[in-house]
Amino acid sequence: AKTHNHDFVVQETKVTRLCKTLNSITVNGQFPGPTLEVNNGDTLVIHVTNKARYNVTIHWHGVRQMTTAWADGPEFITQCPIRPGGSYTYRFTISRQEGTLWWHAHSSWLRATVYGAIVIHPREGYPYPFPKPNRESVIMLGEWWDANPIDVIREATRTGSGPNVSDAFTINGQPGDLYKCSSQDTVKVRVDSGETSLIRVINAALNQQLFFTIASHKLTVVGADGSYVKPFTTPVLMLGPGQTTDILMQADQAPARYYIAARAYASGQGVPFDNTTTTAVLEYKTATSKPIMPPLPAYNDTATVTAFTTRFKSLQIAPVPTVLDHSLFITMGLGIHQCPPETPAQNCQAPNRSRFAASMNNVSFVFPSNSSILEAHYHGIPGVFTTDFPAKPAVTFDYTGNVSRSLWQPIFGTKVYKLKYGSRVQIVLQGTSIFTPENHPIHLHGYDFYILAEGFGNFNPKTDTAKFNLVDPPLRNTVSLPIKGWAVIRFVADNPGTWIMHCHLDVHLGWGLATVFVVEDGPAPWQKLEKPPPDLPVC
Numbered sequence: 001a002k003t004h005n006h007d008f009v010v011q012e013t014k015v016t017r018l019c020k021t022l023n024s025i026t027v028n029g030q031f032p033g034p035t036l037e038v039n040n041g042d043t044l045v046i047h048v049t050n051k052a053r054y055n056v057t058i059h060w061h062g063v064r065q066m067t068t069a070w071a072d073g074p075e076f077i078t079q080c081p082i083r084p085g086g087s088y089t090y091r092f093t094i095s096r097q098e099g100t101l102w103w104h105a106h107s108s109w110l111r112a113t114v115y116g117a118i119v120i121h122p123r124e125g126y127p128y129p130f131p132k133p134n135r136e137s138v139i140m141l142g143e144w145w146d147a148n149p150i151d152v153i154r155e156a157t158r159t160g161s162g163p164n165v166s167d168a169f170t171i172n173g174q175p176g177d178l179y180k181c182s183s184q185d186t187v188k189v190r191v192d193s194g195e196t197s198l199i200r201v202i203n204a205a206l207n208q209q210l211f212f213t214i215a216s217h218k219l220t221v222v223g224a225d226g227s228y229v230k231p232f233t234t235p236v237l238m239l240g241p242g243q244t245t246d247i248l249m250q251a252d253q254a255p256a257r258y259y260i261a262a263r264a265y266a267s268g269q270g271v272p273f274d275n276t277t278t279t280a281v282l283e284y285k286t287a288t289s290k291p292i293m294p295p296l297p298a299y300n301d302t303a304t305v306t307a308f309t310t311r312f313k314s315l316q317i318a319p320v321p322t323v324l325d326h327s328l329f330i331t332m333g334l335g336i337h338q339c340p341p342e343t344p345a346q347n348c349q350a351p352n353r354s355r356f357a358a359s360m361n362n363v364s365f366v367f368p369s370n371s372s373i374l375e376a377h378y379h380g381i382p383g384v385f386t387t388d389f390p391a392k393p394a395v396t397f398d399y400t401g402n403v404s405r406s407l408w409q410p411i412f413g414t415k416v417y418k419l420k421y422g423s424r425v426q427i428v429l430q431g432t433s434i435f436t437p438e439n440h441p442i443h444l445h446g447y448d449f450y451i452l453a454e455g456f457g458n459f460n461p462k463t464d465t466a467k468f469n470l471v472d473p474p475l476r477n478t479v480s481l482p483i484k485g486w487a488v489i490r491f492v493a494d495n496p497g498t499w500i501m502h503c504h505l506d507v508h509l510g511w512g513l514a515t516v517f518v519v520e521d522g523p524a525p526w527q528k529l530e531k532p533p534p535d536l537p538v539c
């Protein structure tokens with residue numbers, strides 16, 4: 001196995017999109033940032049220097065970070081931020097993961113422009129579990145604001161209201177030729193007739209689930225979130241933010257130009273969203289024709305999403321834990337904080353003089369500011385978190401219906417859930433419709449989990465357990481919770497550290513839709529969290 005050294009300089013860079021030039025935060029002046037290409041088993045050493053004027057951290061989304069939680073990256077969870085002028089070296093090994101993951105800033109809304117792909121080839125000397133493709137490419141879907149994204153979220157935080165939706169979706173940083181001033185820079189993906197391409201699709205958007213398709217071509221899904229799946233063919237993908245999907249595409253159509261396109265899947269009711277379409281062009285050699293536009297599902301086409309999601313199965317038989325040590329039921333959804341009368345109206349611009357909030361089991365997660373959770377756990381620093389995150393909601397109600405206003409107001413807290421090393425954990429993730437039903441791509445750090453089943457309505461332990469796939473459920477790090485529905489996940493807590501589980505819509509994360517699992521060391525030396533690196537940033 002190799003060791004790859006990289007320097008990441010976080011800096012301000014002039015980026016022009018939609019006829020406007022902004023001072024964007026980038027890595028090494030690149031937007032999107034550099035692609036990291038490795039083999040399974042390799043080690044990455046990434047030296048990050050912060051030359052920007054914001055605090056920053058980098059998260060390696062989906063990388064398991066076995067015993068190296070110090071390199072995971074979420075601000076105030078596993079490290080204090082890298083201050084302007086500071087630096088930090090992330091050191092970790094990719095172990096038993098193959099396919100596509102990605103990296104992104106994990107601080108405020110910096111990941112709007114600070115992100116890149118992680119391409120993980122098979123262990124050296126080993127083949128793909130499918131015929132070797134002729135070409136490989138990476139497609140990163142993103143969101144672009146015609147403004148500084150940090151200002152967008154700061155303004156929303158000040159007023160307590162929802163932030164502006166983005167001004168464009170992007171493919172590899174480019175909005176594409178359906179947007180003003182963008183056609184020159186539209187991304188082109190070249191193919192030759194008869195060839196097969198492995199295309200790694202990543203949803204790096206901040207707040208939007210996305211449909212993805214390529215005109216006239218069949219897409220064969222072979223992997224997701226850094227694990228292989230049983231191949232299946234589909235005309236369209238749906239990815240929640242954080243998710244990746246690897247597809248094989250055969251260039252078997254007339255040599256012409258075809259649009260690659262992505263657009264919102266936004267089934268939440270009454271929630272504003274960006275309804276524009278981003279495009280790139282799939283180009284057969286020498287073709288110059290006008291690109292062919294594919295059909296895309298409607299923004300609320302949940303049936304297409306369900307038909308797609310239910311086809312995911314692990315390539316191999318999966319060692320799903322069948323005996324459980326912890327069975328949790330966690331509700332997730334929006335809410336509001338009613339402002340006390342003395343709060344100025346300009347800080348309470350959510351409906352009826354309130355501020356928006358979001359929570360898990362009615363707890364709105366508060367990030368610490370004087371220490372990371374991991375340092376507090378490792379050094380035994382008191383007062384940073386409490387270990388009373390509830391294993392189930394305090395009250396049960398119809399999670400899919402309108403409920404009384406008293407349920408709308410979560411409590412604040414830095415509440416974590418403790419797990420002994422090796423615990424076998426099941427979590428029922430239940431979406432609520434408090435305030436409004438919404439989509440929630442739920443991401444767990446430090447682990448891949450099996451998705452046993454997903455469904456609509458209130459999870460029913462009597463009947464829904466019959467739907468569990470205990471044979472070959474997909475192994476993922478992010479599950480797109482069905483709207484007004486639930487998903488059941490399982491994992492074995494074999495990675496010591498402190499691991500945030502959160503909604504990967506940045507707007508919901510900022511509102512507190514998160515909790516943290518604190519996993520203790522195991523008895524064997526290789527089951528223990530490593531020592532903190534000497535250059536770990538201080539708070």
Ligand code: C2O
Binds near residue numbers: 074104443445502
């Ligand atoms: Cu991709 Cu906590 O993030």
